[in-house]
Amino acid sequence: MLTRITTEPLWLLRSLSGPVPEGISGRTFDAPVPGDVHMALRDAGAIPDPFDDDNEHRLSWIGRSDWEYRTTLPRVGGTPERIDVVFHGVDTHATVAIDGAERARLTNMHRTWRVPAPELAAASAELCVALRSPVAAAEAERDRLGARWTVFSSLSPFIRKNACAFGWDWGPSLPGSGIWREVEVEAWSTARLSAVRPTVGLLGADGVVSLDIELERTERTGRDADLGVLVEVGGARTWIPAPARAERLRGELVVRRPELWWPTGMGRAALHELTVTLVDTHGTALDVWTQHIGFRDLVVEQVPDGEGRGFGLTVNGIPLFVRGFNWIPDDTSPARVTASDIRRRIAETLDLGANLLRVWGGGVFESDDFYRACDEAGILVWQDFLFACAAYPEEEPFTTEVEAEARENITRLMSHPSLALWNGNNENLWFWFLHDWEHKLDGATWGEGFYIDLLPRLVAELDPARAYLVGSPSSGGRWDEPNDPSRGIVHWWIPDDYRAYDDVRPRFVSEFGFQGPPARATFDAVVHDASPAPFSPGSVQRQKAEGGTERINDVLDAHFGVPHDFDEWYWLAQLDQARAVRYGIERFRTLEPFCRGTIVWQLNDCWPALSWSMIDVADRYKPVAYAVREAYRPRIVVLRHEDGSPTLFACNSTAEPWDATIDAQRWTRGCHAAGVTLHAHVPAHTAIEVPLGALATGLAGDELLVATVGTTDATDAGDARPVRSVLLGGTDREYPDSAPRFDVQTTPAPDGVVVRLTADTLLRDATLLVDRIDPDAHVDRTLETLLPGESADWHVRTTLPASFTVEAVRAALHTARAATARDDAYRGLAQLEAEKQAAPTG
Structure with missing residues (x-):
């Protein structure tokens, strides 16, 4: 019988060469396996936290150095005919030696390597894995083959390593080395x-x-x-x-x-x-x-029609509106992500109302724990092959390595019922057109052979029942305008105000989103600026998207005005992200069944950042998470401006018709002005417009409409909370909010405290930022609009319930209101820009 022995969890690590500082060079460290160099040095106290302040730049020498891992392999009992050392993941270029004799050279993070070790039948042996600097390895291939066009790092296409390790527009540049998955001895x-x-x-x-x-x-x-x-x-x-x-x-x-x-x-x-x-x-x-x-029939439907080509999923004969998130590596050190971490993330995915995760192509093929958790939770997986935002060389050894990693991972993952489809790449076909690669590459290879020939051929051979998409975005063909909204799948990145979502009618959106800061406790733990501001050094270090904070400020100014200090800026930037993403989801859901899915960018973070995430790296929900959870409920109502008039939609993404009773009210300057009860029969898998009757007249800047459904019945996972939509006549900066008045009561609960908020005045987007009271607390619900006299009960999970006094809750409660700066010269956008220009570039 085949036996497996897992190697010791602690190996020895030392540097071999490179710009290694004194005090680390020449030392030997205990190193966890699975693990990486960053983890080992941090655990030993030899380096500071890479996430803190500007340590990302101070630690760049790690990726420019060579390292060695050593351990002793045990003698294998019995008389097996074969003994192999099986490396399930080595990052990335490595030489393997046993008792000083070289046995193998490894060149790919994304595959398993088997190294014969027959001497273990007689005695134990020393195993040495010498890791070459990933920066040096990639630079050598780039110099050999010639540079290719990339969006981010020029090195990522030249090494079969997680591309985002070299930096992305949401993540740091921390390319490292390590043995990131288990090593076993098989006999x-x-x-x-x-x-x-x-x-x-x-x-x-x-x-x-x-x-x-x-x-x-x-x-x-x-x-x-x-x-x-x-x-x-x-x-x-x-x-x-x-x-x-x-x-x-x-x-x-x-x-x-x-x-x-x-x-x-x-x-x-x-x-x-x-x-x-x-x-x-x-x-x-x-x-x-x-x-x-799992036994199921999943069909990816790409059917031409009179308006282009549709795209959608049908499971066991029933159409599915995809409510998804894009998934990135959950840590800059993938080995640090445990099975319990994965299960918590999948539980959070369910909590936010999603039914699909897209494993994005700039990261890794995730662990077995990830796909197993998705199987059990009923979360579908859209799996990218690992190519993103770059032209990839097809010369050897890359074609051989890409085929090997694809064969292995198709085989490993195809038994999972959660796996819905394979996708050839992230944005590379689109970029061929968008960035004129035909001329910029001047005949150099760029990955076309992978996406058009090799990968679909392997999927057809090894996993013939699953669909293969040539890329995301894609219009269904090889060269058919890859980001055409009327055909296939699109990535819809708006340059300015999120109201521009109104200008597109997509069939399926696999990327869209808006940036916002992490929870303030997450930010404060790693940024230590004397006077934090949108463009102070620590804030700049957290923002990796070019022009990202400028875009936040532009949209914030358009909707709310100018904040008077950093605290107000921070809250309104978080709220603006919540508004933007919910607006996009709701716009696309009103198009069902013409549009059959949205995949928000992005669920998670790999470090503390101003990013597009719903949940930050410290596992704290951002306000946007609560907004998306409402927008992702199976049945919702949506108020929107259509052709200058308020318009109401009822969206039913379930398999059963919905007879909805909707209470619609007009409010003027915070006072109830008119109301009507509406009834709508909404067919399954459909969004319909519901006539507003007397409330259909245009709204002034001091008016708003509120539409509420008391319950969506048991198809909403038994959630009987009201479904509500609010529409302003103009923007928040124009709406004349009175000073919010409300009552707060707190009641002990078994694992925390229940906060009851009762509105005396209209409270728009009332949000309890629990991390301001207890950084480890979590609130089950928040970001709710309450009419005068209404109450909301929010359950806070905390080990510090006594900290949630009425006074503390009042201080941590925020609502949507116009920004309060009255002097545009004080922290106006011009000053914010000046701060940015003065900030160090790192």
Whole structure:
């Protein structure tokens, strides 16, 4: 039977060469494996936190240095015919030696490497992994092949490493080295299962599992052995013979009427254990592979129509409006992300109302824990291949390495029912047109052969039941205007005000978003400016998008006016992000079924940043998270300006019709002016306009409309909270809010405190920023508009309930109001720009 021994969790680390500071050069450190150099040095106290202040730049020498990991491999008992050291992830260029003898050279972070180690049958041995500087390795390939066009780092296309490690418009440049996934010693005889690929489908009410199995045999007893494979799932079993010398097997079994796997909100994500056992002629098990599969029929529909080409997902015959997020690596050190971290993130994805995560192509193929958690939660996965925002060379060794990593990861992931589709790249086809690569590249390779030939060919061979998209964005063809809203999928990045979402009618949006600051506790923990401001040094260090803070300020000024200090700027920038993303989602949902999905950029952060994230790196919800959760409820109402008049939509993204009763009210200068009760029958998977009757007249700047549905019934996960939409006649800076008056009560709860907020006046977007009271607290609901006399109960999870006094809650409660600066010379946009010009460039 194949046995696996995981190596010791602590190895030894030392520097080999490079600009290593005194005090680190010449020392040996304990190093966790899985782990990386940054983690080991930080754990040893040899370097400061890379996230703090400008340490990103101070620690750039790590990525320019060579490093060595060492450990002792144990002697393997018994008499196995083969002993392999299996590296599940090495970052990135490495030389492997056993007892001083070189055994392998590794050049790809995204694949597994197997290194024979027969000497372990007799004795233990020293394993050494020498890692070359990723910067030097990439520079050498760039110099050999010639530079290519990139959006961010010029090095990322020249090394098969997570591209964002070299910096992105939301993340730092911290390219490192390490052994980022487990290292195991495998001992086996006769044969092992080198690949198991189950294609799972439906035939009527029955489930069908078609198996494609690869064997690796030993020369001594395996090559000529008659073997077999026993396959079991859901009470069904089949036997697949493996005659002598056969290395690829195929078989099929039928499971009668299995419970189906459904995405969240559509049914239960039912899983069934599939076991594949390789046995010899004596019935002895040689190797076992086990995975949980799901029976479901998922179709990616790309159907031409009179307005272009649609794009959408249908699961088990039922259309699905995708409510998704883009996923980036959850830490700059991917090895630091644990299984419990992943499960918490997936639980948060569910909490925010999403049903899909797109694993973005500038990061990594995520861990088995990630896909397993998505399987169990009913979260679909859109999986990019790892190419993003750059022209990639196709010369060797890159084509060989890309094929190897694709083969391995298609095989590893294709059994997961959560995996919805494969996508060839992020934005590279679009950039061919947008940035005139045809002329700039002057005939150099740029990845076209990967996206058009290699990757779709591998998906068709190894995972034939899943769709392959040539890229995101894409209009469905090779050169068909990749970001055409009327065809396929688009990335819709507006240059200015988010009201520009009104100008587009997309079929499916796989990227859009707006920036905002993290929770203030997250910012304050890493930024230590004497006088923090939008362009003070620490703030500039957190902002990686060119012109990002200027764009925040422009939109903030258009909607709210000029903040009078940094605290007001911070809150209004957070609120503006919440408004912008919710506005975009709601605009696109009013187009259903013409538009069939939105994937917001982005769910998570890898460091403390001004970014597009919903949840910051310290696991704190930003106000935008609460806004998106409301916009992602299965049934919502949306008030919008259409052709200068207020317009009401009811959006039903469920499989059942919705008979909605809507209370619509007009308010003038904070006082109720008129109201009407409306009734609407909303078909499944549809958004309709609901006539407003007497309330349809234009709104003045001191007026607003409020539309409320008391409950959306049990299809909204049993959530009976009101569904509400608010529409201003103009902007917040024009609306004459009176001083907010409200009552606060706090009541102890088993794991914290319940805050009851009762409005005496109209409270718009009332938000309790709990991190201002307890940095580790979390509030279940907030960012709510309350009419006079209404109350909201917010449950705060905290270990410091006594800190949530009425006075503390009042101080941490913020509402939407016009900015309060009256002297435009004080911290106006001109001064903010001056601060930016004076800030160090790093």
